Amino acid sequence: MKQLKTLVITALLFIGTQTFAQQKIAHIDVQALMTTMPEMKTAQDQVRKIQETYDKEYKGMVAEYQTKLQKYDQEAATVGDAVNETRSKEMQDMGARIQKYEQDARKTLGDKELELIKPIMEKAQKAIQKVAKAKGVTYVLDATSGSGVLFAEGGIDLLADVKKELGF
Structure with a gap:
């Protein structure tokens, strides 16, 4: 019974890793993308x-x-206390x-700033999704420094393709 349980757990782990191994994972530096978008420069100027x-x-x-x-x-020193008190109140109000x-x-x-950036972010998101679907990518990680991605070497970098999709 114990061996059967171990065999089932091993089989599930094997199937799970095989399923995950078949997934295509890509990454993109969203911050680099956003800062190079012409719309972002216009929004920043505004x-x-x-x-x-x-x-x-x-x-x-x-x-x-x-x-x-x-x-x-x-x-x-030359005006009365009443005037000084009125002026003090005026300065506090000011x-x-x-x-x-x-x-x-x-x-x-x-x-x-949020109002201006939101549509730009949505446009970038749509382009990322479109490129990811076209390349058969299941997961896209944000490779922006400090985003939580600890290591992103190899894999598919979508930055150039998304820029191309956006026309720049």
């Missing part, structure tokens, strides 16, 4: 322009804050508005 606009506005707000703060500090603007700008910029 994000950069939006960021420059936000940076300019933010710097203007900070400059105005600093100018008022200097003025109020210089005049603090500081809070600047912080909120910075947070909102970061969120909006991140959302815009």
